Amino acid sequence: MSAGRLFAVFRKELRQLSRDKLTFGMIIGIPTLQLLLFGFAINLDIRHLPAAVLDESNTWRSRELVAELASSQVLDFRQHVSSPQQIDNLLRSGDIGAAVVIPRDFEARLERGTEAAWQVMVNGSDQSVQAAARQLASFPLSSLQYRPGIAAVRPVEIVNFYNPERRAQINTVPGLIGVILTMTMTIFTGMAIVRERERGNMEMLIATPLSPLELTLGKVLPYVGIGLIQVTLILILGLLVFDVPVRGSLVDVYLAALVYIAATLSLGIFISTLAKTQFQAMQMAFFLFLPQILLSGFMFPYDGMPRFAQWIAEIFPLTHFLRLIRAVMLRGAGLGELWIELVTLIVFVMVMLAIAVRRFRKSLD
């Protein structure tokens, strides 16, 4: 391992990058576009969902529950109905997306605390409505709180606690740092290394004293800088456009990002040992990107996923980074409290690099 040779590759890569207008545009363009897209267009939290209420109990406590649900602004009670049949019809016709049913023996059920005291019926064919209902069910309702354990729901979800206005962007922007790094870093490094082979430069490089490690590290190092630029861009845009704060220390944010960049780069390096063409590298990166974005907790809450999906999610580096970055940015946590996530990411990097080094052979065979 020679620093001179490593630097030679690094400098060459930077020069090539500076001439590659497309890649350069993507480095700035992808984060900006995604941030605005996700921030403005995709609002995963539903508000003002048209709803109906069937209050068979009709006591002061049931009325209080309805009032409190209404004040959460998730549901917009447009109709008071008198029979379950009506709810059926309204749901089927699409006039409402959800309905709250309070049974006649609501107070007795609350006393016993053994079964659900009230029900939310939703149009389950709409994923986001379902998610909204689940959120609603876990919403701390003071009208039910005089008896512990009754609501039979999980404790308060952090997102709501730290995001009292229930604004999606608060949760989305830190997540986007992870998503954008996953996408760009893995694709760029995967393609950058495969490019040498595809364009025939590898044959010349193998005949020089350059070692695989020098070549790989030299090629990916510029991307560490690019990753940090992207993080900065998202933080600034997040703050200016969506008013998303950094509650923890900025140093922790960048440290976490740095470790995650290493994870995405190592994944890109691994891909480059499998792919024969740049196109294949891109396909593989996308193949790994999709499940990460779906299962990591970026799109759907981790806690709401089936056990099996959660196990898979644990393998993905994005899952761990999201926990890190949300904790630091939104809850003001320090990295020390989250050392498990950090260690997991570092182990991931080492495993990927170990596999890649074993696979990367300095020959044309």
Added chain:
Amino acid sequence: MGANDMRASTRDSSEAVIVALGLTRRFGNVTAVDHLDLRVRRAEVYGFLGPNGCGKSTTIRMLCGLLTASEGSVRVLGHQLPVDAEAVKRRIGYMTQKFSLYEDLSVAENLEFLAAVYGLVGRNATARIAELFEQYHLGELRRQLAGTLSGGQKQRLALAGAVMHKPELLLLDEPTSAVDPQSRRDFWESLFKLADAGTTLLVSTHYMDEAERCHRLAILDRGRLVADGSPTELMADLPGMTLRVDSDQPRRLQEALAAEPHVLGVAQIGASLRVLTDRKDDGVAWLRDALKNVGVTADVEPTEPNLEDVFVAVTRGRKEDGQ
């Protein structure tokens, strides 16, 4: 020619830079290189002559340590391959068949990159690069992107890159395939300068005129070594004879002779025919008999064989073995 022979003979005593024994490489069930024995001596220009797909590139790659042999042993500069491949890579230069420097870097940037890769830094690197600019007339092109260079300019840049670290052994894979005749001559001048300075060169080529300039050469055919030696040796040992035939019906005669057994090749050169036969000493008498049978009157004279005749004779011979 004579001067070349003299130089070659003084080299005979010097050590072998490449020794390959039974070198073989298979790709699936294709045998690209088939039990090749090679000996290349220090400071000679050794040619690899052969048609497309005969295994030139594959052999050169094995000699550089880029590919591992399926069978056989190779020693390059005293190092056993593939175990000592890294040590070999420091001492050899390799110019690939396809241009393999960075097309999106300038001439100067490409050379700076290679200088750093070979451990040249600071003033040493600057001096060496300036020297190469001078030697290969690249100074004016220094800021041009390599991808925009002409074929001949690219070859010069590739050669400059391959000799950056003053390698003892330089392997060039069809270095002049995209180059005009004048540039080819200039390029070969550069190669001889390197050889005079003590560099050993191994050059693959399709061109007879280039092969003829080599001190020694190997003729490959379908992965096998079919002949090797100096061009004069090869021509003297021609397994056959070259004859000049003058007649007033060259076209008709050419058709008739091509069908004749013992004729390896007939080519029309101006008004006369050049006939290559595998009859060694009785060629003239045999051809006169053959002409009588055809019923054409013509003059038959023995003429100097050239490398192309050698090439046709040795590769045709093998084709008939195979069939």
